[in-house]
Amino acid sequence: MVQATDLPRNEDGISAALGILKQRFGDRFQTGASIREQHGHTTTWIRNQPPDGVVFPHSTDEVAEIVRICAAHKVPLIPFGVGTSLEGHVNAPAGGISMDMGQMNEILAVYPEDLNCVVQPGVTREQLNAHLRDQGLFFPIDPGANATIGGMTATRASGTNAVRYGTMKDNVLALEAVMANGDVIKTAQRAKKSSAGYDLTRLLVGSEGTLGIITKITLRLQGIPEAMSSARCSFETVDAACQAVMATIQYGVPVARMELLDTASVEAVNAYSKLDLPVSPLLLLEFHGSESSVAEQAAMFGEIAKDVGGTGFEWTSNAEERNRLWQARHDYYWATLQVSKGKSGIATDVCVPISRLAECVARNNEMIEELGLIGMVVGHVGDGNFHTTLLIDLDDPEEVARAEQFVGKLNDLAISMDGTCTGEHGIGQGKRPYLTRELGDSTRYMAAIKAAFDPDNILNPGKILSN
Template identity: 70%
Template structure:
């Protein structure tokens, strides 16, 4: 497990910067303990490291001015969206200033004919899709939490629809970014493709705020499908469920979502969401297209599932039934916590090639059992990504050590299989020990880019590298 290590503080610089910002931003400037701790909290087991102040920004100009003051006094800057990141991304290990982006929540433009829109970073995915609904459009990236789009871009978020629509890197056309100097740049235009220079858009996506702060995002949109259907099917083993996933992808069935719940997760979903599913490994799927197309896709999957021993296959196009199933999937974090009240859910994710998925998931289940850990597994398995969440009594040092060992082992296993230590959570503080194992000397290239763009090292220090 990575430690949330404190970094050296620039006490004089922090004091000077806070004095200037208090004068400039007045009521938008906060130093109360509860406010600071809220903005330094982490949803992992890493301890909270609060910033010294929180400033609520409402415009790109605000962000530029805050960053400029911090650069002048050599003070760290951490951007904050909704705080749903999972690897300590918003911790402030060297103190400094947190910029709260929630007030930058305007949908600036929707270009229906071009299938794109321009939003501020505090807009959430649910807010955007509610706005788009009457236009027959939607934004497909769905990480489960109602995250801010700026945070989703910064962590290169993914989610349940990634198997068909890709991740954030595939759905962002351009960004406006405030650099560590306070300068504002645009990384691209609204054109759907370009060969003009370095791809700065994708450099910033997934940089986790270490290279700059995103203040405007141009996103690709999709037309709402004519029809959607959802399906579920139970399997005797995780291995059989993963075989069905591999066959579905190899046959080219254009599934929009294909999610795995292991037996423990199904038990949790039944109790929390008042379902009555067989408590064996389960696949949930969604198909998008024409009415006949989604029916054909569901039927094809049904045949595949039957061939590998699937049972209880059902599909439905009724919106209420689909919503109930997917709400249960999105509630899995809370459902899992109810399996062992009072514990901390330590969610970790890996992603492996589809051909190694069954092996990796089964090994993770066996390892958790060996270590006497209750660790529900769910996953966006259409692209080889899954999450294990040990439920840990944080007052039991032995259990914390075993959980730490499990997380480390799982990350190493995924890397050894040609996979990655994180399919969508990002590196933050929690995954730093595994980045060099995965990428080797490429980390040195990242460090060189970081130094070139942020020579003072003030942008979200202590993350990624």
């Protein structure tokens, strides 16, 4: 495991808060070892730092009450969705209370004419889309996991549809949040745009629970397209695939999804999902629109791919075939675990300008080989974001050290290319050292905002900034 820094504990305050919360919330406040470990560590390779207790609120008023109790005793408070984050976001380095938002899972209102809705933070992406389907609407942000909307908002999630529909920052219209002193604020109305004051909505989206606890989210929705088609195309090299990506964006083809799998990823997916994709770099695409427009978009991409040497281009509007391809993509993580059994999959991500994508992926793969690691790449290449999964033995300190070295080199490489150390995983604990390298003195102003919003540093301490 990668070590995580422990922060000073407020033992007296924690003890007092535990007693008050147990008396107030009864069975909705838990201190058992297993539930605390579950809320301190999920999908990350960072050492587990469990909270001292876990509380399950049902309403904004209860969230505010919990915050006021923790504020009075200066006890850390860590919001928790379903725990699919990858960079140690839900660890409790100073102990404290994990606030599990999973029971605040109501869809409060849907406004079909306005193409928006209001939900509580514990609503999951799949739950929301199942509710919207009968109204001909959907929420397009798809990070792969069935994450909560609150967690997706807090980490500024994106995913496979981002190339067309944007990320969470583009799809959240307004928030209700409880601040560090227990105040409840509303950041905006339901209007599609506003010039009214500071944009607190965008400030809280991606703040990873360090500035406020989100209790309601107003989301932008989309109409379910009349037609969808999916396509696949193989290339001799990652560079050729990236050339096709750049040309597709430059020609204005309104592609909804555009995913890259390198050769190792294709091999893993073939074996796990029983597919027979050509074993070479692959692009998977999806097009949304009318029957005629999706056919036109697919044909345009086919011509672009042909010009850069793409082979085996196929497209289909058959729902079963489309779902089979995209399910295989979503099962990528599980497919990688079968490549070297007994090893754990460790995921990291970076994002670079599309013009540097092929170079960055190529250097990524060279570094994996140089360090004697097993790794593979998938990418949301329409916006320059890719993920590397390493397979390592977490009980082998030397191999863990090489993996840490790789992650550091990849982050620095992306930053040197005018990119970012994280396109969608967020900073949490794992990427904190690289934030200052990327943004320099900007982090001092982030720290000033944190100090103004949370002067006692009780909201998810030790995340994003080094405190």
